Amino acid sequence: MKVNAEKNNGLCRLQIEGEMTISAATELKKSLLDNLANCSELEIDLSQVSEMDTTGFQLLFLVKREASLLNKVFRIISHSPKTLSVLKLYNMKDFFES
Amino acid sequence: MKTDPVLQTFIIESSENVQEMENSLLQLETSPDDEDTINALFRAAHTIKGSAGIVGIDNVERFTHIVENVLEQVRLGEIKVTGDLIGLLLKCCDHIGRLVDILSEGEDKAGNPDLEFEGQSIMEQLTAYIVADKDDLPSAQKDTQGVAGERKEISSDNRMVETGNWHISLKFSRDVLRDGMDPLSFITYLSKLGEIAGLTTLHDAIPDAGEMDPESCYLGFEIDFRSDSDKQTIEDVFEFVQEDCEISILPLHSENKADPPVVGAAPEKQEQIKAFKAKEAKTIRVDTNKLDQLINMVGELVIANANIDQQAQRIRDNSLLESASALSRLVEDIRDRAMKVRMVPIGETFNRFKRVVRDISRNTGKDIELVISGGDTELDKGVIEKIGDPLMHLIRNSADHGIEEADERLALNKPGKGTIRLNAFQETGSIVIEVSDDGRGLNRSRIMNKAMERGIINPGQSLSDREMYDLIFEPGFSTAQKVTKVSGRGVGMDVVKRNIETLRGSVDVESHEGVGATVHIRLPLTMAIIDGFMVGVGPLFYVIPLDMVVECLELSEADRQASLKRNYADLHGKVLPFLRLRDLFNEQNGRPPYEHVVVVQYAGRKTGLVVDELHGEVQAVIKSLGRVYKDIKGVSGATILGDGTVALILDVPGLVQTAKRMRKV
Incomplete structure (x- = not known):
């Protein structure tokens, strides 16, 4: 897994590449929260995610919740078929679009 | 690395699971839609992958992961089971088996480029099977089920509810992800049984960012499920989740819905746990x-x-x-x-050959069936481990040389499908394993020509059938007209014979031209302790396995005189070849006034052993001889007598052979 961060003023755009699975979960959690802490608006591009399991899902959820607690903006700007299918199966697609 | 017990366990378990996969695959060949078999197959693959992950054997984990992905799709009905797929999956089993073997040999994990290349090419073929992603169904799931577990019964009745509407509550334990399972897979699998009408993901349990452990699972699910399946089938979806899942499955619109009889459920659950424990206690793995x-x-x-x-x-x-x-x-x-x-039943070893015969059938285009009987005959574990290779040789020989091509068989009025039989049974003091086929049998004249060509027999020498067929066990003797991939290089039968002899067993062949051949392997019942008959030669003691002793005679003076010149005697009017142990073991002490003959029988041949004294029955604990004495002819081991004296155990099969040879000279 690889996280590419692109920062522009308060906006941070993260592109996640590879597997959002348990093997990368700890690393991903840190990366997501660190980036969130240093910006006011977080955009995530999931189009390059090849695999996502429940740990990946939980982390997305955590960051979104954390963002709203901190009054920051959080957005997923694009999906890969894998991430979309997980959100659909868990019936959480609308949650992430709101 | 080699002595790491965790790794050892992994190697043993994985080999068993590979075997399990292979058995399932072979079963699928006859019944390609059997769900239980598919599940068993999947479970085995999953277990291998899971434990490889735990032990950190990356290459096994990576490879099995792909296999598991394909199997998951098979399970979901997205990939159809075809002969080609089974063939490919069998190759996968072989590959996993080899990867595991390398571990047990303690070689460097990364070291083998051939194997890596093989794995790569199989993986490519596998990936071709994986269906392109569909939006509504994640195809290559990471992880799925584990093994049996505990179920929470809340519904009061087990009778089928007709409406077909269910409410399922799931709460996964924190460790479920770490244990290699993912709720995603269960829900995906559930969706195969019916329609998920509504699903709510319960995420309240996810703690604050600081405390949240990214590898723990905090989710629960409430699912409305529409399906014609009965409760049992739905429960079975979650059958594999270990203790770490709370599940309740409620029929919707049921009056009991609001009032789950928890009291009634408790004893039932205890009952289940008890049953599970009892099952667990049945076998125990011992070093x-x-x-x-x-x-x-x-x-x-x-x-x-x-x-x-x-x-x-x-x-x-x-x-x-x-x-x-x-x-x-x-x-x-x-x-x-x-x-x-x-003692372990030989059935498992036998079953392994189904695969071998299948592969040969495919390679040669012959239609061959393997019929197994006597699989519950028990043999010493040590023997079972060593009998595999010789049996493999024999079965390959039968399939390759014994069984004719289909059209040749039809022309001979035989059924087009050839049959190889594997049979085991117990016969006084030994275990007999038979490998027989209904093929063309051994060709007497070809054996004769070959034997003359190699100078083993002289022209004009007449041999009985038995002696003739025994020639095939001579080193470098193969009459196969064509050397094929499977056999025919003449390095077979003598090795088979040697292997069996090291187990203190013997082998012979019976054949009828055009009808088939049968190889009999005789093995001793036990390896470690025998009832023996003790004799003395000079100051030394020797033990003869009791079940091979037929009778004891006194050596008559006439025979005694004659025996200095010839080495056979008259036994009830028949010629009895004999061996003088005194000469054989180079005994220097003077001859006693009387000598005795112990008549031993092995594989239908009688031989006399001339000894000084008879001491009677003893129980002999066989101690193997050190490496230095390993090649001494006529002695197969030693034992310690009650008073601490050492006695040598005679190798009767070897002595019978020696006597036969001496007679011929």
């Missing part, structure tokens, strides 16, 4: 070393007991004699039971 130590101790006990017996005989105290004989009985009992612990 073979421990078992060998135990058997060794039993052996010592037998020796000590023999000593006590001797002392009791000497003292002639009646009550002591009585106690000693009671003790003997117990010791004998304990000996028998200890030996039985090492």
Whole structure:
């Protein structure tokens, strides 16, 4: 897994590449929260995610919740078929679009 | 690395699981839609992957992961089971098996480029099977089920509810992800059984960012599920989740819905746990070393007991004699039971050959069936481990040379489908394994020509069928007209024979031209303790396995005189070849006034052994000879007598052979 961060003023755009699975979960959690802490608006591009399991899902959820607690903006700007299918199966697609 | 017990367990379990996969695949070949078999297959693959992950064997984990992905789709009905797929999956089993083998040999994991290349090419073929992603169904799931577990029964009744509407509540434990399972897979699998009408993901349990452990699972699910399946089937979806999942499955619109009889559920659950525990306790895995130590101790006990017996005989105290004989009985009992612990049914070994025969069938285009019987015959574990290779040779020979091509068979009025039989049974003091086929049988004249060509027999020499067929066990002897991939290089039968002889067994072949051939393998019942018959030559003691002794005679003066010149005697009017142990073992001490002949029989051949004295029955604990003495002819082991003296155990099959050869010269 690889996280590419692109920062522009308060906006941070993260592109996640590879597997959002348990093997990368700890690393991903840190990366997501660190980036969130240093910006006011977080955009995530999931189009390059090849695999996502429940740990990946939980982390997305955590960051979104954390963002709203901190009054920051959080957005997923694009999906890969894998991430979309997980959100659909868990019936959480609308949650992430709101 | 080599001695790491975790790794050892992994190797053993994975080999078993590979075997399990192979069996399932072969079963699928006959019934490609059997869900239980598909599940068993999937479970085995999953377990291998899971434990490879835990032990950190990356290449196995990576490879099995792909296999598991394909199997998951098979399970979901997205990939159809075809002959080609089974063939490919069998290759996968082989590959995993090889990867695991390399581990057990302690080689460097990364070291083998051939294997890596093989894995790569199989993986590519596998990936071709994986269906392109569909939006509504994640195809390549990471992880799925684990093994049996606990279920929470809340619904009061097990009768089928007709509406077909269910409400399922799931709460996964924190560790479920770490244990290699993912709720995603369960829900995906559930969706195969019916329609998920509504699903709510419960995420309240996810703690604050600081405390949240990214590898723990905090989710629960409430699912409305529409399906014609009964409750049992739905429960089975979650069958594999270990203790770490709370599940309740409620029929919707049921009056009991609001009032789950928890009290009634508790004893039922206890019952289930009890049943599970009882099952668990049925078998226990024991290190073979421990078992060998135990058997060794039993052996010592037998020796000590023999000593006590001797002392009791000497003292002639009646009550002591009585106690000693009671003790003997117990010791004998304990000996028998200890030996039985090492016995395992041969069926599993036999089943392995289904695959071999299948592959040969495919390679040669012949239609061959393997019929197995006597699979529950038990043999010593050590023997079972070593009998695999010889059997493999024999079965390959049968399939390759024995069984004719289909059209040739039809022309001979035989059924087009060839049959190879594997059979095992017990026969006085030994276990017999038979490999037979209904093929063309051995060709007498071809064996004869070959034997003359190699100078093993002389032209004009006439041999009985049996002697003729025995020639195929000579080194470098192959009459196969064409060398094929599977056999025919002439390095087969002599190796088979040697392997079997190291197990103190013997092999012979029976054949009828055009009808088929049968190879009989005879193996000793036990490896470690035998009932023996003790004889003396000079100052030394020798033990002959009792079940091979036919009778004892005194060597008559006439024979005795004659025996200095010839080495056969007259036994009830028949020629009895004999061996003088005195000469064989180069005994220097003078000849006693009387000599005895012990007649032994092995594989239908009688031979006399000339000895000085007869000492009677003993229980002999076989101790193997050191490497230096390994190649000594005529002796297969040693034993320690009650008084500490060493006696050598005679290798009767070897001696019978020697006598036969001497007669011919």
